[in-house]
Every structure is written in structure tokens, then in C-alpha cells.
Amino acid sequence: MDELDLIRNRAETVGFAPPEHLAPARERLLAAARGERRHRSRRWFWLAGASVGLAAAITAVVALAPADQVGVGVGPAVAHADPVKVLTEAASTALKAPGKPPRPDQFLYVKTQYAIPPNREVWLSVDGTRDSLIGSIKEGGCRNGKAPMYGTNDPRAEGRLQDCTPKSVYRTDLPTTADAMLAYLYEKEADREGRATYIGKAVYTLASEQVLQPASYAALFEAAARVPGLTALDHVTDGAGRPGVGIKFPVSPGSSSKAQPIVLVFDATTYQFLGTTDSAETVKAYVDEVGQRP
Numbered sequence: 001m002d003e004l005d006l007i008r009n010r011a012e013t014v015g016f017a018p019p020e021h022l023a024p025a026r027e028r029l030l031a032a033a034r035g036e037r038r039h040r041s042r043r044w045f046w047l048a049g050a051s052v053g054l055a056a057a058i059t060a061v062v063a064l065a066p067a068d069q070v071g072v073g074v075g076p077a078v079a080h081a082d083p084v085k086v087l088t089e090a091a092s093t094a095l096k097a098p099g100k101p102p103r104p105d106q107f108l109y110v111k112t113q114y115a116i117p118p119n120r121e122v123w124l125s126v127d128g129t130r131d132s133l134i135g136s137i138k139e140g141g142c143r144n145g146k147a148p149m150y151g152t153n154d155p156r157a158e159g160r161l162q163d164c165t166p167k168s169v170y171r172t173d174l175p176t177t178a179d180a181m182l183a184y185l186y187e188k189e190a191d192r193e194g195r196a197t198y199i200g201k202a203v204y205t206l207a208s209e210q211v212l213q214p215a216s217y218a219a220l221f222e223a224a225a226r227v228p229g230l231t232a233l234d235h236v237t238d239g240a241g242r243p244g245v246g247i248k249f250p251v252s253p254g255s256s257s258k259a260q261p262i263v264l265v266f267d268a269t270t271y272q273f274l275g276t277t278d279s280a281e282t283v284k285a286y287v288d289e290v291g292q293r294p
Contacts, residue, residue: 094217128166200249240280
């Protein structure tokens with residue numbers, strides 16, 4: 001392994017420093033070069049140590065760059081952790097979480113903070129039979145196969161009953177194994193190679209404003225680990241600015257140039273699910289009535 005290999009390996013480990021941090025080192029190298037020209041008698045020393053000195057100088061600058069500035073201007077750095085390992089650890093963490101079921105008459109309260117406000121609060125009926133509140137929009141509960149319509153653009157339809165089936169936010173109907181969960185996620189996505197971003201969004205939806213049994217949460221993350229093309233990213237933050245490791249689900253081939261991949265964010269130590277780079281689940285709890293906060 002020569003000096004260039006050492007530099008390359010070091011850069012891949014800690015990332016590249018921004019230009020303002022490289023400038024002082026560049027000036028020191030130029031000054032050393034000017035001094036070498038003035039002292040020809042020391043030329044042998046410069047030739048013998050130049051490559052080692054260059055490697056040491058660059059390595060020092062890279063290593064001393066603040067962690068929050070490493071990679072600035074070149075996008076998020078690729079994480080050392082394998083995405084499969086991150087999601088597997090997230091599954092293990094989810095499996096250890098308490099799974100106390102709510103009462104059917106309660107509401108799931110979720111507060112989501114976005115990188116770009118406004119933020120979001122929802123009160124969702126646990127058993128789906130009571131009126132929920134999503135932001136400022138009321139959603140009719142399904143009782144006896146009928147639900148009132150709210151928030152329509154047609155005043156004449158306001159409160160009119162429509163056919164429905166109660167949908168519980170406490171999901172006991174979801175698979176508890178990775179194989180079955182993967183089949184569930186791909187049920188409507190025939191192209192397994194090119195629909196990763198849609199699967200990422202499905203994982204986010206299930207993990208955010210719904211409640212799964214611990215075994216189903218674990219199966220969800222284990223299934224996600226099998227999606228092709230995932231990338232782990234270091235130095236990412238969720239919508240609330242909390243740091244973590246990101247798992248990027250690639251954009252489908254042929255998508256619009258404006259399409260963005262979804263990046264799920266996990267705590268880098270506990271592997272607890274935090275949200276995405278655009279949103280953060282900051283509060284999730286059961287309450288007894290709409291409007292109540294824990």
C-alpha cells in the first residue's frame with residue numbers, strides 16, 4: 001500500500017474537509033516548497049519526506065475537520081454501517097419494545113415535525129368508529145357501516161353518510177415474519193427491482209401514524225432490509241434536526257428528474273426509528289379524546 005492508498009482509505013473513512021479547512025494546509029505546503037528552493041542543501045530531506053509529509057498533512061486536515069462539516073458541498077457521506085445491519089438492528093430494537101394494546105375507545109395522538117413547517121398533529125380513532133381529527137380536518141368514524149363526510153368541497157355533502165368499513169390504527173392484522181411482510185409490501189408492486197421508493201414510503205406510513213405489534217414492527221424492518229439498492233448514509237438528521245443514520249430507498253428508474261428518494265432515519269446508537277430527513281415523529285401516544293395531548 002503506497003501513500004495515495006493511505007490517503008484514499010483515510011478519506012473514505014472520515015470524508016473530505018471543506019475548502020476553508022484545506023486552505024491553511026495548502027499554504028503550509030506552498031511555504032515549505034518555497035523554503036526548499038531557498039535551501040538546496042536540504043533537497044535530499046524534502047525528497048525523502050515529501051510524499052509522507054503530504055499524506056500526513058492531508059490526513060490531519062481531514063481528521064480535524066468538524067464532524068458537522070465533513071462532506072459539506074458533496075452531499076451526505078456514505079455510512080460505514082451496512083443498510084441491512086442497520087435495519088436488522090432496528091428490528092431487534094422494535095421487538096424489545098413494550099406492546100401494550102390501547103383501549104378501543106382511545107385515540108392515537110401523533111405529532112410530526114417537518115423540516116419545512118407547518119407541523120402536523122393527528123388524533124386517530126383506535127378502532128375506527130369515532131370521529132378523528134387530522135390537522136384541522138375531521139374524519140368521520142365508521143359506525144354500523146356508515147361514516148359522515150367532512151371537509152368536502154361540496155357543502156351539500158357535508159355530514160352526508162357514506163358506506164365504510166372501520167379501520168383500526170392498532171394493526172393486529174399485519175404479518176409477523178419478514179417473508180410474509182415482504183409479500184405484503186410487494187402485493188401491489190409487481191416490479192421488485194424498480195419500486196424501492198414506493199416500498200420505502202409504505203414502510204414509513206406503517207411505522208409512523210399507525211401502531212403495530214412488536215413482532216410486526218420487527219418484520220417490517222427485516223423485510224425492508226431485503227429491498228434492492230438500499231444505501232446507508234451518515235451525518236443525516238430527521239425533520240426535527242435529530243442526528244442519525246439514514247437508509248435511502250432509491251428513486252425508481254424512469255421517474256421525473258424532480259423525484260427524490262425517501263430516506264428513513266434511525267438513531268445511530270439505539271436504532272430506534274425517528275422519521276425521515278423531511279419529517280420527525282416527535283410524540284406518539286394514546287389519549288382519551290380528540291384535542292387532548294399527552
